[in-house]
Amino acid sequence: MLLSNFLGIPYEFQWSVLWEAPYHTWLMDGLLMTLKISAISWLFGILLGILFGALRTVPVRPLRTLAAAYVEFFRNVPLLVWLFFWYFGAPEVLPEPIRQWLIHHGMEFWSGVAGISVYHGARMSEVIRAGIQSIPKTQLEAGLSSGLSVSQTYRLIIIPIALRLIIPPVTNESLNLLKNSSLAMTIGVAELTFATRQIETYTAKAFEAFTAGTLIYLALCLSIAYVMNRVERKFAIPGLIARAERAEH
Amino acid sequence: MRRSGVLLVIAMLIFSLSGVSAGEPTLEKIKRTGAFTVGTRTGSPPFGYINKKNEWVGFSIDLAQLVHKNIEKKLGQPVKFELKESTPATRIPLLYSMAVDLIAGTMTDTRARRENVDFSLTFFVTGAQFMVKKRSPIRGVKDLVGKRIGTQQGSTNERALRERYPQAHLIVFQDQPSAFTALTQGKLDAYTNDGIQLWGLKYKAPNPNDWEIVGEWYTYEPYGMAMRKNDSDFRQVVNVALMEAIEGGEYFKLYDKWFGPKSETPYPLSPEARTFLMMEVVPR
Numbered sequence: 001m002l003l004s005n006f007l008g009i010p011y012e013f014q015w016s017v018l019w020e021a022p023y024h025t026w027l028m029d030g031l032l033m034t035l036k037i038s039a040i041s042w043l044f045g046i047l048l049g050i051l052f053g054a055l056r057t058v059p060v061r062p063l064r065t066l067a068a069a070y071v072e073f074f075r076n077v078p079l080l081v082w083l084f085f086w087y088f089g090a091p092e093v094l095p096e097p098i099r100q101w102l103i104h105h106g107m108e109f110w111s112g113v114a115g116i117s118v119y120h121g122a123r124m125s126e127v128i129r130a131g132i133q134s135i136p137k138t139q140l141e142a143g144l145s146s147g148l149s150v151s152q153t154y155r156l157i158i159i160p161i162a163l164r165l166i167i168p169p170v171t172n173e174s175l176n177l178l179k180n181s182s183l184a185m186t187i188g189v190a191e192l193t194f195a196t197r198q199i200e201t202y203t204a205k206a207f208e209a210f211t212a213g214t215l216i217y218l219a220l221c222l223s224i225a226y227v228m229n230r231v232e233r234k235f236a237i238p239g240l241i242a243r244a245e246r247a248e249h
Numbered sequence: 250m251r252r253s254g255v256l257l258v259i260a261m262l263i264f265s266l267s268g269v270s271a272g273e274p275t276l277e278k279i280k281r282t283g284a285f286t287v288g289t290r291t292g293s294p295p296f297g298y299i300n301k302k303n304e305w306v307g308f309s310i311d312l313a314q315l316v317h318k319n320i321e322k323k324l325g326q327p328v329k330f331e332l333k334e335s336t337p338a339t340r341i342p343l344l345y346s347m348a349v350d351l352i353a354g355t356m357t358d359t360r361a362r363r364e365n366v367d368f369s370l371t372f373f374v375t376g377a378q379f380m381v382k383k384r385s386p387i388r389g390v391k392d393l394v395g396k397r398i399g400t401q402q403g404s405t406n407e408r409a410l411r412e413r414y415p416q417a418h419l420i421v422f423q424d425q426p427s428a429f430t431a432l433t434q435g436k437l438d439a440y441t442n443d444g445i446q447l448w449g450l451k452y453k454a455p456n457p458n459d460w461e462i463v464g465e466w467y468t469y470e471p472y473g474m475a476m477r478k479n480d481s482d483f484r485q486v487v488n489v490a491l492m493e494a495i496e497g498g499e500y501f502k503l504y505d506k507w508f509g510p511k512s513e514t515p516y517p518l519s520p521e522a523r524t525f526l527m528m529e530v531v532p533r
Contacts, residue, residue, distance in 0.1 A: 088430055103397070103436055108420065185402075186427065188420040194402070198421075201403035 017203045018212050030195025031216055037112055037191060038178045044117035045177060046170075049124025050163075054154055056129045067125065074122035080183055082119050087111035087187040112184035120177045127169045131162035164235050171228040175221050192216060275350050275476065275483035276324065285320055285328050287313045288335030288349035294449045295507040295514045296355045296373075296472075305332055308507040312372055312491065313353040313474070315499065319490035337403070341365055344477050351476050351487065355446070357405050358473035367480070368473035369487045370529045372500075374522050376466025377406035378444040380432065380451065382459060387439050389464035393417035399428040399437040406441050409468045425450065443470045448514050492530045500526070 017023050055067035074082070091099055091107060102110065135158055143153030182193035190198075196213035200206045279285050289310055290297035297307035310332065317330045333349050340356065343349045344366060358368040379398075381387050387396060394416040400407035402421045410417055420437060422428040429450060432440045442450075444462060451460045474487060494500040501518075508516040 084427075088427075088434065091436075092434060107436060186423050188399075188422055188431075190421065194421070197402060202408065 013207065014203070014205055015208050017199060017205045017208050023199045023203070026195045026198055027192075027212060027216075030190060030192040030198075033190055034178070034181055034192040034220075037109065037116070037184055037189060038181045041113050041116035041120065041181065042174060042177055044113065045120040045124050048117065048121025049128050050159065051125075052121065053125035053128025053132065054159060056125065057132045058150065058154075071122045071125055074118055075126070079115065079119045079180055080186065083112065083115040083183055083187050086115040086118075090114070108184075108188040111187055112181070112189045116177060116181060116184070120173060120180070123176075124170065124173055127166050127173055128162060130169070131166035132158055134165060135161055161237070161240070164232075164237060167228055167232040167235075171225060174224060174228070178220060178224065179217065273347075275480050276320070276486065278347065279320060279328055279350060280324050280326070283326075283328055284331050285317050285351075286331045286333055286349045287317075288333050288340055288343050288352045288354070289313070290336070290354040291334050293355050293446065294453065295512065297353070308373070308503060309353040309355070309472075309474075311503045311506070312494070312500075313351060315494050316351065316353075316474075316487050316490040319486050319493070323486050340475065344475065350483075351474055353474045355443075355472060356475055357443075357470045359405065362475070365478070366475040367478050367484055368475055369484065370491050371471040371473050371525075372491055373445070373472040374525065375443045375445040375470045375472070377409065377441055377468040377470065378447055378462050378464045378466060379439040379441050380447045381439045381461055381463055382432075382435075383461055385438065385461070385463075387463060390414055390467050393439075396438040397436070399431055399440040401425060401428060401442065404442065405470060406443070406468050410441065413467075429454075443468075445514070445516055448516055452514050495526050496530050 018027065052067040052070050055063045056071070058064065087108065091102060091111070094102070139157060139161070140153055143157045144150070148156065181191060184191055185194035185197075192213060196209045199209040199212075203209070273281075287310070289305075289307065291299055291305070293307070295307055296309040297305070300306050314330065317328065321328050333343065335343050335349065335352055335354060337356075340349075340352045340354070344352060352366075356362075358371060362368070379387060379389070386392060390413075393410075393414050396417060397420055398410065398417045399420050399422060400410060402423055407419065407421060410419060420428075420431070422431070425442065425446070428437070428440050431437045440447075444466060447462045451457050451462060454460055476483060476487065491500070494503075504518055506512065508514060508518070
């Protein structure tokens with residue numbers, strides 16, 4: 001398609017840059033890197049979130065304070081600043097052999113994972129705390145009176161129910177995590193946004209490159225939302241979590 | 250060094266919505282508004298930067314002032330000289346939104362960029378080299394195998410390394426300060442950019458003697474001033490100003506001021522560069 005004078009300045013569409021060598025491999029590599037860094041960060045983020053979200057509700061005050069400190073410290077500083085901290089700051093205090101090893105084994109990537117998972121872990125833990133606190137106190141009391149310990153009650157009753165309740169906000173948070181992974185390009189991680197910029201700087205085909213990037217993010221996010229929706233339905237506990245269509249009788 | 254398509258696209262959209270006419274020739278616009286606006290850098294010594302006395306100065310700015318004088322001569326009326334900050338990402342959009350009339354900074358003239366803007370004569374030539382810690386084994390492009398080399402995304406030298414020296418392990422940053430910090434922390438074995446910019450960086454570093462600039466130029470970076478496309482009357486005024494400066498020796502005085510032995514960034518003018526500049530000057 002040729003548009004010799006698009007919006008006042010010369011511009012010629014050339015969608016083929018998206019599937020020509022070497023640009024299509026850049027897009028693919030960028031996509032894989034985005035998936036890799038998001039998946040690993042998500043896993044750590046969820047674990048941190050469950051741990052600190054639960055700690056914020058336990059009847060032990062120092063633990064609650066510790067968890068609150070973690071959340072407020074990490075969620076109230078911009079992610080971009082955290083990424084710089086985990087890449088330029090934190091590794092500098094490591095013992096030299098470990099630092100050197102990290103430098104030669106993808107320090108950019110692991111700093112990115114650390115930044116994203118700790119930041120999103122703090123946000124996830126708020127979601128999980130909200131889930132836990134929405135469960136009536138009587139559940140905890142029932143668990144305790146049936147002879148379970150506090151940690152057993154949490155592990156076997158409270159958290160399994162809370163995890164079901166919080167699927168929609170966790171989906172939200174996961175989509176944010178995926179999109180925020182694009183910030184890792186500032187510390188040299190060649191993910192999807194990096195790849196689209198790279199194509200744009202090589203070919204000057206900004207429209208094509210950013211359209212491709214937009215569509216890929218959109219497709220990824222929609223698939224995650226779809227899967228999470230299925231998960232929500234599959235694990236729903238009939239009668240406990242009232243769904244509109246099952247709310248009768 | 251970089252161009253940004255996103256901003257260009259946004260500028261094009263705003264521009265088409267606002268109905269501003271792209272058609273007005275630059276000289277007519279300057280005559281109508283009584284101001285000549287130049288986009289330049291704020292942190293690229295010695296081409297365009299804020300000095301310790303908080304003044305906005307530089308080699309490119311001094312050259313733009315010569316262009317300014319020539320515009321006044323051509324129009325036969327006084328015109329205000331204004332500066333605006335431009336970055337690699339914003340400079341082309343600034344031109345097309347009519348916010349600036351000329352970009353005079355550190356922009357490399359390339360064939361791809363000529364698709365979008367017109368360039369003046371080349372006013373400075375440099376080429377990419379490497380900045381390394383003193384006593385580094387890296388001496389040039391032959392020593393890059395498996396080494397971690399920092400670059401800036403979208404720069405002409407990043408592209409050259411990727412295409413011609415794939416053995417190097419590139420770590421691509423979005424700006425020079427990030428890459429330089431990574432270099433000082435030992436996360437990179439070398440950082441590459443245009444030689445003159447590396448000299449600027451070295452002299453601004455806390456301990457200039459810790460750093461070495463090594464290697465032959467492995468790219469060619471001719472700096473030009475950029476302007477809106479298809480405006481040959483304006484381009485003529487810009488080029489004549491540059492030619493007269495080279496011919497009359499004013500260019501070399503400015504060169505000495507910014508790059509001479511007593512300046513902050515000594516960078517001797519090679520005989521080849523001098524010849525090249527002289528040969529750009531066409532007869533009267």
